[in-house]
Amino acid sequence: MRITYKSDYxxxxxxxxxxxxxxxxxxxxELAKRSDIPIKFLEQILxxxxxxGFVESRRGKVGGYLLAKHPSKIGLLEVVRFVAGPxxxxxxxxxxxxxxxxxxxxxxxxxxxxxTNATEKILEEVTFEDLVKKSRKSQGNFVYQI
Amino acid sequence: MRITYKSDYxxxxxxxxxxxxxxxxxxxxELAKRSDIPIKFLEQILxxxxxxGFVESRRGKVGGYLLAKHPSKIGLLEVVRFVAGPxxxxxxxxxxxxxxxxxxxxxxxxxxxxxTNATEKILEEVTFEDLVKKSRKSQGNFVYQI
DNA sequence: TATAATGTCTATTACATTAGTAGAGTTTAC
DNA sequence: GTAAACTCTACTAATGTAATAGACATTATA
Numbered sequence: 473m474r475i476t477y478k479s480d481y482x483x484x485x486x487x488x489x490x491x492x493x494x495x496x497x498x499x500x501x502e503l504a505k506r507s508d509i510p511i512k513f514l515e516q517i518l519x520x521x522x523x524x525g526f527v528e529s530r531r532g533k534v535g536g537y538l539l540a541k542h543p544s545k546i547g548l549l550e551v552v553r554f555v556a557g558p559x560x561x562x563x564x565x566x567x568x569x570x571x572x573x574x575x576x577x578x579x580x581x582x583x584x585x586x587x588t589n590a591t592e593k594i595l596e597e598v599t600f601e602d603l604v605k606k607s608r609k610s611q612g613n614f615v616y617q618i
Numbered sequence: 619m620r621i622t623y624k625s626d627y628x629x630x631x632x633x634x635x636x637x638x639x640x641x642x643x644x645x646x647x648e649l650a651k652r653s654d655i656p657i658k659f660l661e662q663i664l665x666x667x668x669x670x671g672f673v674e675s676r677r678g679k680v681g682g683y684l685l686a687k688h689p690s691k692i693g694l695l696e697v698v699r700f701v702a703g704p705x706x707x708x709x710x711x712x713x714x715x716x717x718x719x720x721x722x723x724x725x726x727x728x729x730x731x732x733x734t735n736a737t738e739k740i741l742e743e744v745t746f747e748d749l750v751k752k753s754r755k756s757q758g759n760f761v762y763q764i
Numbered sequence: 765t766a767t768a769a770t771g772t773c774t775a776t777t778a779c780a781t782t783a784g785t786a787g788a789g790t791t792t793a794c
Numbered sequence: 795g796t797a798a799a800c801t802c803t804a805c806t807a808a809t810g811t812a813a814t815a816g817a818c819a820t821t822a823t824a
Contacts, residue, residue, distance in 0.1 A: 518800085
């Protein structure tokens with residue numbers, strides 16, 4: 473799990489769409505402006521999010537993007553996994569990691585696992601509906617980066 | 619915080635030195651062999667760890683490396699911070715991040731902060747003495763990668 | 765005092781990832 | 795039929811990762 477610019481942009485964009493759930497599609501241009509994201513970069517990000525099943529698109533004149541599901545059905549953990557990769561801090565928790573000959577005996581493994589569990593627990597409890605509420609509560613119509 | 623090969627090698631090496639605390643210096647060659655680390659890479663890593671104050675060196679014929687402090691005085695959190703960078707998953711928790719115009723209102727900030735706190739709590743409670751004990755307990759003289 | 769075994773230091777390299785940019789194509793409301 | 799939208803593929807510059815290379819400095823001891 474690594475929050476890069478791309479993953480940050482992805483999260484902001486989904487939140488923006490969540491805030492406007494049930495309304496007209498939002499254009500890439502509008503989303504880019506709201507969160508100050510380079511438009512050509514956002515195009516790619518939205519295509520990824522679409523492939524991930526988080527957003528839907530409408531093509532043509534009055535096209536744009538929409539959230540694919542109700543914000544309450546989109547968990548932060550699944551989104552983070554998709555946009556920021558596995559929660560694990562890599563190393564031996566990662567399945568691909570083959571450096572430890574006797575992996576069961578590695579004393580660090582427990583630590584990474586604990587951190588992974590704690591992180592997942594925090595993310596698991598949050599949906600985008602929660603985030604929308606939180607956003608509205610503390611900021612009126614501020615949204616996030618506008 | 620990112621556990622790369624370098625940080626993994628660093629942790630293994632410190633644990634190895636912790637296990638042999640109070641004994642003769644351990645040579646780079648020996649450390650490299652024990653943990654299967656490219657020797658020239660380990661040279662650099664050990665110089666870093668020395669600059670960080672975690673290890674000491676003896677030059678010359680019967681030289682090698684030693685832990686700079688008693689294993690009970692070396693916390694896992696400080697070592698992880700040194701070898702794997704800040705615990706935060708970057709984004710707006712990072713001081714350098716300036717994308718959020720009204721940072722107090724960012725709804726994700728809280729989440730990253732919670733994860734950071736939880737991670738720090740886990741790492742804070744562990745010293746290398748704990749890891750040595752854990753290692754001895756479960757594996758006799760296995761150590762970690764040998 | 766020579767020498768072998770050790771640590772020290774600076775450069776270089778191959779590869780992958782990140783954060784974009786560029787441009788041509790497709791769809792649809794009007 | 796055209797403007798306004800999304801779609802797709804390719805390219806690039808900068809940075810980070812994981813080494814590798816080679817010359818140099820120090821010290822125990824034969």
